[in-house]
Amino acid sequence: MSTPYDWLSEFPGLEDHIFVAFVQGADPQGLLTSMGAEMVTGEMTFDELKQAPPSLRQVPPDATRLGATRLGAWTVTWSDNASAGQLTDALVKAAPERALVIVAVSSYSSSSRFLYRRDGVVRLGFEPYDRTAITGQDAEDLLPLMASSRVPLAPVDRATGLQLDSDADDPGDPLRGSLTLADRITRTSLTPKILRGAFTWGLFTRDAFPSAAPSSTHPLRDTKDLASALKTATPAARTRAVMFALQHMATDAQATGDPVVTRALEAIQRGDTEPPADLAPILEAWRQEARSAPKRWEVGPRDTDKIARMRRGIRRNNLAEALEAVYGTDPEQAAAHVIAPVRRDVTIHRELLGILRGH
Structure with a gap:
């Protein structure tokens, strides 16, 4: 599927490593100076x-080059050799109260990040390759915008670009999705013409970057919140949550039409303490399917059949473990085990939490 940022392939290396920031209302030269640039062109x-002469074009090993230019009401900055953490801190310190959106994506290191600040508060933050730790005061409200921008809402394998925890045929792209999300927040758009246009350039020695004061965040504490809700949930709410999680997993595992699975879910709904007799062979068959499915390192981005088999194997193995765990002697522990595989799915977090709290 084409995206607004397919043109990135026109810039060699930019798809592998890019730092882009949008700062509302800032002056390009003044912003670079406020960040502590040692040289501004x-x-x-x-x-x-x-x-240009070597004094301008060469970037020492311990330095970072950052370009800045006006883009509507924003100043957009970009770098192809940025240290994401230090540049982010420098921008936050230079413009603490300004609206700020940062997209820093590296496919070969762990320094990727997305940050949206406004009025001195983190509104949304996440690691583009791993959405297990979404933070920000407006994070839950912005999830639909993330999804429509095609930001993958589950962890993505850096080596293959494949989403690890989803059966979606087209899970999205961490870099293109993050840039599209930045466009929608800023209501502007980065284009090839802009990147090929004129910038004011600043050179920074990385060790000289100023440290920003810690910024407050409001994480989606899914593990903590769900664990707390599970402890206080009524037996009826706990059963509803378990059924919700199992049905979600069965759908992902393409097992909803299996009559044995249907009977197993009906038995759980009734409160039976023993699984149906014909369930065990089904679970063993799923485990065998998972063991024989292609492994992640054997799958490329265009191996559609292998991708489908790998994901179905993972999902069916998760469902098998959950269906066995639900019959544990401790209902709370059994429920926690069943919910564990889906608790990282931020798209259902709010609904699952509501069920446990009796809403």
């Missing part, structure tokens, strides 16, 4: 910069 394109 006049406006020139990236191609012109590469033809």
Whole structure:
């Protein structure tokens, strides 16, 4: 599926490592100076910069180059050799009260991040390759915008680009999805023409970056919140949550039409303490399917059949373990085990939490 950022392939290396930031209302030269740039050039394109004297174009091993230009009501900055953490801290300290959106994506390191700040508060933050720790005061409200921007809502394998915890045929792309999300928040758009245009360039020594004061965040504490809700849930609410989780997993595992699974879910709903006699062979068959399915390191982004088999194997193995765990002697522990595979799915977090709390 095409995306607004398919043009990134026109810029060699940019898909593998890019730092882009949007700062509302800032002056390009003033922003770079406030960040502590040791050298600030006049406006020139990236191609012109590469033809400039060595004192301007060369970037020492311990330095970072950052370009800045106006884009509507925003100043957009970008770098192809940025240290994401240090540049983020420097931007936050230079413009603490301004609206700020940062997309820093690296496919070969763990320094990727997305950050949206406004009025001095983190509104949304996440690691583009791993959505298990979404933070921000507006995080839950922005989940639909993340999904429509095609930001993958489950962890993505850096080596293959495959989503690890979803059967979606087209899970999205961490870099393109994050840039599209930034566009929708800022109501602007980065284009090839802009990147090929004139920027004011700043050079920073990485060790000289100022540290920003810690910023408050409001994490989606899914593990803590669900564990707390599970402890206080009524037996009826706990059963409803278990059924919700199992039905979600059965759908993902493509097992909803299996009559044995249907009878097993009906037995759980009734409160039976023993599984149906014909369930065990089904679970063993699923485990065998999971063992024989292609492994992640054997699958490429275009191996559609292998991708489908790998994901179905993972999902069916999860469902098998959950169906066995639900018959445990401790209802709370059994429920926790069943809910564990789906608790990281931020798209159902709110509904699952509501069920446990009796809403």
